[in-house]
Amino acid sequence: MAKSLYTYDKLAGDAELVMKVNNAIWSFKKQRGIRLSEPLKGRVYITIGRLSPYLKDLGSLHKVEFVVTDRMPEGAQVIEDGLYLVSET
Numbered sequence: 001m002a003k004s005l006y007t008y009d010k011l012a013g014d015a016e017l018v019m020k021v022n023n024a025i026w027s028f029k030k031q032r033g034i035r036l037s038e039p040l041k042g043r044v045y046i047t048i049g050r051l052s053p054y055l056k057d058l059g060s061l062h063k064v065e066f067v068v069t070d071r072m073p074e075g076a077q078v079i080e081d082g083l084y085l086v087s088e089t
Helices: 002-031 049-062
Strands: 042-046 065-068 077-080 083-087
Touching: 002 049, 002 077, 002 083, 042 049, 049 065
Parallel strands: 042 065
Antiparallel strands: 042 083, 077 083
8 A cells, every 4th residue: 555655646746747847848938939839949958857757758748859967058048947948059
């Protein structure tokens, strides 16, 4: 029983983090006049390593590649703390 509660709590926490990432990207696009269906030009770097299993799905949803990192990349725009866009040049 304890293991299933842990699994449920972990999945619920992951779902909350995924929604936070989605909302941050949508807000970022909206603030810049980018359509929600339009891809971001570049890569999104994320410091939330526990979301690694979901990055392919997030990438498909937002039409952008996600990369796990341990810090903000040089020259990146902050989408939200722990979430950064490095634009294509």
